[in-house]
Amino acid sequence: MKRIRCAIYTRKSSEDGLEQEFNSLHAQREACAAYIASQKHEGWVQLPEHYDDGGLSGGNMDRPGLQQLLRDIDEGLVDQIVVYKIDRLTRSLADFAKLVERLDAAQASFVSVTQSFNTSTSMGRLTLNVLLSFAQFEREVTAERIRDKITASKKKGLWMGGAIPLGYTPDGRTLKIVEKEARIVRQLFDLYNDHGSIMEVTRQAERIGLRSKPRFRKRKAKSVGNDCAAHADGTSGGSAAQFAKQSGELAPFVRSQIHYILTNPVYAGRIRHHDKIHAGQHPAIIAPEAFDAVQAKLSADASRKRGGSGSTPNTSLLAGKLRDETGDRLTVSHAEKKGRRYRYYVSNRLISGKGQASESASNDWRLPAKPLEDQLGKVVLAHLRKHVAADLLQQPSADEIARILKMLGSDDEIETSRQELALILDGIEQATVIPGEIKIVLQADAVAAILNVPADRLNAERLCFATAFQFRKRGVETKLVIAHAGQKAVDQVLIRNIARGHRYYDAVKEGSTIDEIAATENLSRARIVQLIDLAFLAPDVLQSIIWGEQPVGLTSEWLQRNDLPIDWQAQRRLIAAL
Numbered sequence: 262m263k264r265i266r267c268a269i270y271t272r273k274s275s276e277d278g279l280e281q282e283f284n285s286l287h288a289q290r291e292a293c294a295a296y297i298a299s300q301k302h303e304g305w306v307q308l309p310e311h312y313d314d315g316g317l318s319g320g321n322m323d324r325p326g327l328q329q330l331l332r333d334i335d336e337g338l339v340d341q342i343v344v345y346k347i348d349r350l351t352r353s354l355a356d357f358a359k360l361v362e363r364l365d366a367a368q369a370s371f372v373s374v375t376q377s378f379n380t381s382t383s384m385g386r387l388t389l390n391v392l393l394s395f396a397q398f399e400r401e402v403t404a405e406r407i408r409d410k411i412t413a414s415k416k417k418g419l420w421m422g423g424a425i426p427l428g429y430t431p432d433g434r435t436l437k438i439v440e441k442e443a444r445i446v447r448q449l450f451d452l453y454n455d456h457g458s459i460m461e462v463t464r465q466a467e468r469i470g471l472r473s474k475p476r477f478r479k480r481k482a483k484s485v486g487n488d489c490a491a492h493a494d495g496t497s498g499g500s501a502a503q504f505a506k507q508s509g510e511l512a513p514f515v516r517s518q519i520h521y522i523l524t525n526p527v528y529a530g531r532i533r534h535h536d537k538i539h540a541g542q543h544p545a546i547i548a549p550e551a552f553d554a555v556q557a558k559l560s561a562d563a564s565r566k567r568g569g570s571g572s573t574p575n576t577s578l579l580a581g582k583l584r585d586e587t588g589d590r591l592t593v594s595h596a597e598k599k600g601r602r603y604r605y606y607v608s609n610r611l612i613s614g615k616g617q618a619s620e621s622a623s624n625d626w627r628l629p630a631k632p633l634e635d636q637l638g639k640v641v642l643a644h645l646r647k648h649v650a651a652d653l654l655q656q657p658s659a660d661e662i663a664r665i666l667k668m669l670g671s672d673d674e675i676e677t678s679r680q681e682l683a684l685i686l687d688g689i690e691q692a693t694v695i696p697g698e699i700k701i702v703l704q705a706d707a708v709a710a711i712l713n714v715p716a717d718r719l720n721a722e723r724l725c726f727a728t729a730f731q732f733r734k735r736g737v738e739t740k741l742v743i744a745h746a747g748q749k750a751v752d753q754v755l756i757r758n759i760a761r762g763h764r765y766y767d768a769v770k771e772g773s774t775i776d777e778i779a780a781t782e783n784l785s786r787a788r789i790v791q792l793i794d795l796a797f798l799a800p801d802v803l804q805s806i807i808w809g810e811q812p813v814g815l816t817s818e819w820l821q822r823n824d825l826p827i828d829w830q831a832q833r834r835l836i837a838a839l
Contacts, residue, residue: 262304268312268339269293270330272349276316286313289345296374297343308339319352322359334367342371352399357390408656415534418541424717426527427474428546436527436543443546445471449514449522450547450555457558459523463516473514517687517707523555524713535661577604578634578686585626586695593630604630626694637692638685640728641703642669645712648723651807655718659763665712666756684711700727755806755817762795769793791821799829802836812836 271289278284290311297307310333314326322328327350333339342364344350350371351357364370411421419434428443429436448471452462522528529552530545531538545552583591583606591606606628645653646669649662657665688707693700703724709716765778775793779786798806805811815836826832 265305266308266340267297267305267343268308268330269343270312272314274318279315286315292345292374293343319348322356334369340369345374347373347376412534415532416539418532418539423715426525438544446528446546449519453523453555459516459520462519463514466514473518517710521710535658536664577630578683582689582691584693591626606630638682641685641688644726645669651804652720653723659760663760698727698729758792758817759795762792765789766793766796794825797827799832802832
């Protein structure tokens with residue numbers, strides 16, 4: 262009789278009750294062990310190893326117990342997985358498909374104690390797919406319920422967590438003022454009213470010694486693919502301000518932090534939820550009238566700068582942020598030619614004379630400043646656009662994605678003023694130049710200020726990326742060319758239509774009729790139905806569109822002319838043929 266080695270896998274979504282002597286994991290294990298014992302006549306043998314994941318969601322495969330089990334399966338140590346219910350293994354249909362493929366490759370299988378089916382038959386696999394679809398549906402409904410609860414709570418003005426604003430401390434479901442910090446906030450608003458410039462407020466705050474609240478953040482030391490989390494100087498941090506935040510020391514304010522404070526409605530006693538502002542239950546640090554006056558001044562100043570023709574100081578926007586592959590800083594240098602002044606970022610060793618020029622010119626950097634600043638600004642915007650609808654934010658709404666994409670603009674619209682470029686490049690914490698590549702680390706607070714979202718909703722892994730670049734010579738002129746994500750065929754029109762489809766579908770779920778939506782949007786009923794169909798794209802198809810990797814023929818025009826099937830497999834077959 263063949264010996265079948267059975268491994269028991271258990272999982273519990275929440276940590277509640279795990280400290281008990283007998284908890285849900287124990288109950289699952291006992292039921293599975295009893296089932297294995299009942300199949301002893303078939304040669305089933307229980308393995309002693311424990312594969313348990315307590316307090317972890319089944320929505321993804323990133324679970325230590327499951328990963329160890331899969332490694333043991335790959336090594337041929339396990340013949341069969343035994344679980345209490347199939348949703349203990351995974352709640353994701355996509356993950357299940359990968360799991361079955363991996364088990365088949367290792368000639369292994371699995372059994373659910375409470376759900377009897379045979380996955381070796383087509384009917385058994387259909388049954389399993391239906392069960393997993395309901396498990397995934399349950400997870401999505403739960404997530405919607407949580408989002409609805411947060412929305413309802415914020416409408417009531419309750420504080421629902423996140424990064425604690427300077428000047429406050431949590432007090433149950435509201436905030437109370439920390440007077441020592443509140444005085445700093447009031448000083449920053451007063452400085453802006455006096456000087457009318459965020460840059461000048463930053464200088465004055467440094468001069469009088471104002472400091473920001475220390476942040477203690479857990480940072481995982483793991484690779485994110487392009488290894489730009491480790492800087493060229495061998496450190497894992499970046500600026501002195503960032504180091505101070507990690508170590509708990511008070512740090513000087515940077516421009517993006519001040520912009521975030523000046524535009525944060527929390528200080529006027531309000532609560533922001535996506536694009537909506539609600540009256541909060543916490544006390545205001547700044548009088549609402551004074552806060553609104555500052556917002557009007559900020560908006561007028563931004564409009565004046567965009568539309569004005571006045572000259573802008575030739576500020577080096579990347580000063581202090583650039584290093585080369587040796588860890589040496591790139592320092593601003595100037596040259597005069599025919600009465601015109603040119604700026605460059607040059608390896609510090611060439612200016613200070615502390616080191617001799619390298620034998621290879623690629624190791625001694627002299628980069629034209631303005632082209633580098635302009636193109637890095639485009640790179641950062643393209644990177645944010647690429648990931649905003651995918652994985653840059655935690656649980657973004659369709660309206661929020663549409664708002665941010667509209668604000669960031671399309672590839673053809675990236676013609677920024679010097680002031681706007683300064684705000685974008687302020688988001689770069691450090692950029693490391695190596696031959697053929699620039700590695701970029703973005704600062705969370707600055708990116709949050711650009712997108713107008715809380716910093717704690719950002720995915721830290723997406724704040725670190727790399728982009729290729731090269732020099733192209735044209736006679737005696739050297740041109741810097743940087744590749745960026747925007748050069749992919751990202752169809753902004755299609756993405757906007759998908760966002761509209763989700764918005765219309767949400768309206769239908771809330772009780773609006775198709776005719777009401779059509780009248781409000783001044784569109785035909787058929788067009789509204791077409792757009793709503795886009796809310797049912799397969800996840801992998803949606804991701805390929807967001808990343809600009811969809812087939813060339815998949816456009817808004819094609820979707821208008823063709824009916825898209827609801828079935829995801831049918832969608833994939835149809836789109837693959839384009």
